[in-house]
Amino acid sequence: EAQVTQNPRYLITVTGKKLTVTCSQNMNHEYMSWYRQDPGLGLRQIYYSMNVEVTDKGDVPEGYKVSRKEKRNFPLILESPSPNQTSLYFCASSLSTGVLRELFFGEGSRLTVL
Amino acid sequence: AQKITQTQPGMFVQEKEAVTLDCTYDTSDPSYGLFWYKQPSSGEMIFLIYQGSYDQQNATEGRYSLNFQKARKSANLVISASQLGDSAMYFCAMREGNRDDKIIFGKGTRLHILP
Numbered sequence: 283e284a285q286v287t288q289n290p291r292y293l294i295t296v297t298g299k300k301l302t303v304t305c306s307q308n309m310n311h312e313y314m315s316w317y318r319q320d321p322g323l324g325l326r327q328i329y330y331s332m333n334v335e336v337t338d339k340g341d342v343p344e345g346y347k348v349s350r351k352e353k354r355n356f357p358l359i360l361e362s363p364s365p366n367q368t369s370l371y372f373c374a375s376s377l378s379t380g381v382l383r384e385l386f387f388g389e390g391s392r393l394t395v396l
Numbered sequence: 397a398q399k400i401t402q403t404q405p406g407m408f409v410q411e412k413e414a415v416t417l418d419c420t421y422d423t424s425d426p427s428y429g430l431f432w433y434k435q436p437s438s439g440e441m442i443f444l445i446y447q448g449s450y451d452q453q454n455a456t457e458g459r460y461s462l463n464f465q466k467a468r469k470s471a472n473l474v475i476s477a478s479q480l481g482d483s484a485m486y487f488c489a490m491r492e493g494n495r496d497d498k499i500i501f502g503k504g505t506r507l508h509i510l511p
Contacts, residue, residue, distance in 0.1 A: 315499070324400075324487060324503040340498070372441060383429060383448075385499060387441035 284309045288373050288388035295363055296396050303358045303391050305373030311386070313376040314356040315340070316348065318369040319390075325372065331356055363395040399423065400490050400502035408508045415475040417505050419488030422469065429491040430471040431499070432462065436484040444486075447471060483509045 286307045295301055307314065315330035317340075327340030331350040345367055347359040356375075360367060373388040401420045409415045421430065432444040447455045447462045455462045463472040475482055488502040 317501075322503060325489075325501040327498065327500075330498075370439065374441075383446045384443050385431070385441075386443075387433075390439045390441075392439075 284386070286373055286375050286386050286388035288371070288391045290391060291389060292392050294394045294396065297364055298362050301360050301363060301393075303360075303371055303373075303393070305356045305358065305388060306354050307356075307373075307375040307386070308354065309375065309377070309386065310353065311375035311377050312353070314350065315374045315385070316346070316356070316358050317372045317374065318342065319372060320369050328358065328371075360393075363393075365395050367393065368395050369393060399492070399500045400488055402486075402488055402502040402505050404505045405503075406506045406508070408510055409478055410510050411480060412477055415478050415482070415507060416463070417473040417475075417486050417488075417507065419471045419473065419502060420469055421471060421488075421490050423490065423492050425493040427493055430462070430464070431489040431491070432460070432471075432473045433487045433489065433501075434482075434484045435487065435504075436481075441487075445473070478509050480509050480511060483507060 289304045312333050316328040317325040319325050326342045328346050329348040331337045334353050337348050337350050371391045374385040376385050399422050403418050428449045430447045434442040445455050445457045445460050445462050447464050454464050459476045461474045485504045485506050487504045490500050
């Protein structure tokens with residue numbers, strides 16, 4: 283089944299404790315992206331990757347890191363989480379044929395930083 | 397300035413009525429794409445419909461259609477014969493130009509279908 287898989291789905295952590303949210307897609311997609319969703323703000327892009335070893339900042343990259351060492355995986359790293367990073371996080375991917383027509387989303391990861 | 401504007405934070409509609417969710421966008425690029433996504437209470441993001449700026453006809457997918465008015469820069473989603481299962485948050489989004497990197501989302505409209 284074609285899918286984007288995120289883990290963990292739910293996480294409660296404390297300020298400063300490094301964490302990684304994994305994202306994996308099995309569709310051989312070139313493009314992957316991370317979004318955060320906050321009430322009243324919609325989805326905001328954190329980082330994206332057009333292909334392996336190619337990553338770039340979105341609109342709200344502060345406090346986050348990413349890597350793209352393999353095509354299928356695009357982990358989101360919070361080196362020192364803070365309470366303002368409490369949010370619902372989505373990973374998304376697309377084939378990226380030059381004119382993107384659909385983003386496939388993971389199920390979301392709800393993160394709480396105390 | 398916001399690139400994608402959804403002016404209706406919430407809407408209540410009677411079951412079986414048609415629903416129009418508003419979306420206006422702002423871009424100077426002649427080539428762009430517009431998307432609608434549905435997010436039910438379970439949280440997942442479900443792709444509904446896509447409209448390219450050069451597409452000659454308005455996009456349709458089952459009960460969903462996109463009322464694309466290029467001159468007004470609006471891309472309203474129309475849901476015909478609404479159902480209780482249509483209750484959800486709806487997001488309008490735009491791909492600006494032929495760049496695949498940035499997809500910008502609006503703040504969403506929460507739709508409630510009343511029995």
